[in-house]
Amino acid sequence: MPKINxxxxxxxxxxxxxxxxIHYWTY
Incomplete structure (x- = not known):
């Protein structure tokens, strides 16, 4: 469980x- 989480x-x-x-690069 912890591993998956x-x-x-x-x-x-x-x-x-x-x-x-991506947002900062495009901005």
Whole structure:
């Protein structure tokens, strides 16, 4: 459970950061 949650959390954070990076780069 923790492993899956950790991966999910990491993925969510990565997606969020990628979105922010893309947003800032495009901005």
């Amino acid at each position: 950790g991966i999910e959390l990491s993925k969510a954070i990565r997606n969020k950061t990628d979105k922010l990076v």
